[in-house]
C-alpha cells in the first residue's frame with residue numbers, strides 16, 4: 219500500500235497570523251501543492267469565524283503526524299476557487315492529487331478533522347492476520363473482508379479500488395491466509411461482509427469486480443427492514459434499487475407493521491429495500507412521494523434511480539396481502555408512477571417559459587432548441603434574487619429574434635415532478651438542441667453576462683445576444699410589464715382555488731425542506 223503523505227488545505231478568506239500552522243496558498247502555488255501532497259483537504263469559506271480556530275488547532279495537531287493544513291483566500295483567488303466549484307460556503311473537499319476530489323464528510327471541529335484526515339491517510343484496505351481478523355469483523359456496523367491468494371494481483375487491485383471509493387462508508391480488510399478463508403468457509407477469491415444485524419454476514423464469491431462489490435456492499439449493508447432517517451437516507455439512495463417506505467407515527471406501530479411485512483421484504487430482498495420511517499418527525503417527506511402528509515400509516519415505493527414515486531392508496535388498509543400484491547405488481551411493472559404537476563399554463567405570458575411536469579417534454583426536450591431551464595423553489599432566496607435578471611435574460615432572446623433557437627424556462631420543482639436530480643435551488647441546466655440526453659449544469663455566477671456566455675458556449679446554435687446595462691434599462695419597462703401581465707394572469711387563474719393551493723404549496727415546501735434537511739444532516 220502506498221502511505222499517503224497527508225495534508226489538509228484550507229481556503230479561508232480571513233487573514234491568519236503568519237505564525238499559523240495552516241499553509242497559505244495562491245493560484246500559482248496550489249497545483250504543485252496538490253501534486254506533491256496526495257491527500258489534501260480544501261476548506262473554502264468566505265465567512266467562517268467558527269471554523270478558523272478549529273482549523274488552526276487541527277493544523278497544529280496534524281503537523282506532528284506530518285499532515286499539513288493550508289488555506290487559500292477565496293476573495294483574492296476567485297478563479298482558483300471557482301475552478302474547484304467553490305460557491306456555497308463553507309465547502310470542504312478532500313483532494314487526492316488533482317484526480318480524485320471528494321467532499322469532506324466529517325464534523326467541523328478540530329478533533330473530528332484530525333480523526334477524519336488521519337483515517338484518510340491510512341491505507342484503504344487493512345491487511346489482516348489471524349490475530350487481528352476477529353476484532354476487525356466487529357470494528358464497525360458493516361465491514362468487508364476480501365480473501366484472495368497472495369499472488370492474485372488482479373483481485374487485490376480490484377478490491378483496493380472498490381475500497382478507495384467507499385472508504386468513507388465501510389471498513390475494508392483483506393487477507394491471503396488460506397486457513398482464514400477455510401475457517402470462513404469461502405474459497406479464493408471471495409469477499410465477506412460482516413454486519414451487526416439480520417443474518418450477520420453475506421458472501422460474495424467468484425471473480426472480483428469493483429462495480430459488483432460496490433453494489434453488493436450497498437445492498438447487503440441495508441437491514442431487511444431498516445429505518446429511514448438522516449443517517450441512513452443517503453445509504454438507501456446509493457443502493458440503486460427501489461426503496462419501500464412504511465410511514466407510521468409510533469415506534470410500536472412501526473414495529474408491528476415491519477413484522478407484518480417482513481415476509482414481503484424477504485421475498486424481494488436485493489430487489490427492493492424496505493424501511494420504516496417516523497411519520498411524526500419526517501412526515502413531510504411523504505409529500506415528496508406524492509402521499510398526503512397527514513394520513514397514517516402510509517406506504518410508498520420510490521424508484522431511487524429515476525426518482526419515480528409509487529404511492530400506495532392511502533385510503534386502503536396496509537395488510538400483508540394487499541401490500542404483497544402491490545409490491546408484486548410494482549416488480550412486474552404494472553404500477554404507474556404518480557406524476558405531480560401544476561396545470562399547463564393556458565398561455566405563456568412572459569419571456570420566461572413556464573414549465574410544469576405535464577409540458578416538460580414538449581418544452582425542455584424540444585429537439586430544435588437550446589433550452590436553459592431554472593429549477594426553483596418558492597421559498598428559495600437566491601431564486602428570488604435571480605428572478606428579475608432571469609426575466610431580462612429571457613427578454614433578450616425574444617427581442618433579438620432568437621426565440622426559435624433558444625428557450626429560457628423555469629419550473630417550480632416543489633410542485634412538479636421532474637426527471638432531473640436537483641441538488642439545491644436554484645439549479646440551472648442547458649438542454650442542447652439535438653442532444654437532450656446530456657444536459658450541462660450551470661455553475662458560474664448568476665449574472666446575465668455569464669448566463670449569455672454559457673448559452674452561447676454550450677448551446678447547439680451558438681446564439682449570442684447583446685446585453686448592455688442601458689439596453690436592459692430601456693427594456694426594463696417591457697420586461698416588467700410582461701412579468702406583471704404574467705403575474706396577473708396567474709393570479710386570476712389562481713384565485714379560484716387560492717386557499718387550497720396555498721395550503722398544498724406550504725405542505726410541499728415543508729416536505730421539500732424536510733427532505734433537504736435529511737440531505738443536509740448527512
Ligand SMILES: *[C@@H]1O[C@H](CO)[C@@H](O)[C@H](O)[C@H]1NC(C)=O
Pocket residue numbers: 219345346367368374392393394
Ligand atoms: C495487496 O497488495 C499490496 C500491495 O502490493 C500488499 O501490500 C498487500 O499485502 C496485498 N494484500 C494482501 C491481502 O495480500
